[in-house]
Amino acid sequence: MTAVDVQSLAKRVKRNCDVSDARFGRQFSMCGLLLRLRNLYKSENGVPPWEEPDSGPMLEWVAGRERLWDRLESEEIAALEVGGQRVDPFDVEEINRRLAPAGFAYAAGYGPFLKPTFVLGELLSRRRDHGLDCLVIGRELARDLSFSPAMRQGEVVIGLTGAMRLFFWDRVGEPAGSTSRYMAAALNYCGLDLARIRRRPAEHAGAVDEVCGAEVETYLAHERGEARDDTLDPAAWREAVADHAATEIELLARTLKDLLADTHDQGLLIHVRDADRPASLLFYLAFVPMLHRLLMPEVVAAAERFVTRPDWEELTRAKDEARQRIVGLSRRLFDLIEAGRHRPPDWTRREVHDRIVVPLGARGLSPDGAD
DSSP states (O other): OOOOOHHHHHHHHHHHHHHHHHHHGGGSOHHHHHHHHHHHHHHHHTOOTTSOOOHHHHHHHHHHHHHHHHHHTTOOOOOEEETTEEEOTTOHHHHHHHHGGGTEEEEEEEOGGGOEEEEEEEEEEEEEETTEEEEEEEEEEEEOSOOOSEEEETTEEEEEHHHHHHHHHHHHTSOSSHHHHHHHHHHHHTTOOHHHHHHSGGGGHHHHHHHHHHHHHHHHHHHHHHHHOOSSOHHHHHHHHHHTTTSHHHHHHHHHHHHHHHTSTTSHHHHHHHTTOHHHHHHHHHHSOHHHHHHOHHHHHHHHHHTTSOOHHHHHHHHHHHHHHHHHHHHHHHHHHHHTTTSOHHHHHHHHIIIIIHHHTOOSOOGGGGO
């Protein structure tokens, strides 16, 4: 097999990242886009995740990024050359087969608005897990605006430590509220204090990095659950997301798919139970958007009681109850989508809003929350 020119590959991957950002980046809400740009700036410029960048250099960088997007927004995602062979940029299995011997790894997938997302970086670990090829990426050489801590393409799941650190420190800095309360309780299980971390983040960076490493495993368990759950037909799900991109339907479809993965018997909640990690359960509730919590009140209630009275059997029962309702709600959503197949899109969106969103007590939903 021809040796891989990693630096040349990184440039090609980065170009695909920039093309994807140019074509889809402006579909995020203003708040969502600014957060992603800030984290991408940190990633590309070596700014620690707990530090806020100097506004002057960052604004200049953002202006340059906008000019780049203007040049690239009509371009297409290109094939990659890996070890002398042209490879589809979404053929994660083949690309990693060629990269792994050199100590590198690659991730590709789709995020909100079906935005293509790519990461190239150093390979930290690789193993077989429940029949899946499981890789963890450390230092990154190229990435796009998306910052999910784990990704899956087919039978390959990839954990991203860089994204996990940015994701985690963003949650550390969030103001008081339920998220902050869950974070404080979870960190307490890890022997850490949220207030002290906020006051002196650099002093606690090493300890937080250890926590982030463990939480990458939690997100890999989510991807495993997604790979093994067969409640929804994948083709029907992709069609629904494509037909209703940037709507409440896309967010509901993504959220329900997430929860089907997390409540699967090989998914996230069973992973944290079997690993006996109460901290991971509380981090999970701190990290997920409000819609996730609205859809599984039993799990939220069980986790609340964990702070004073840990009980994994109660969590398992709560998970099973939540899953039964989430399966039913998923089928109801896709029944409405099917019923609206030959009707105007507004009919389907109105029916979903009135019959599913309103009873949940949710207000306007933004697809940004799915990432």
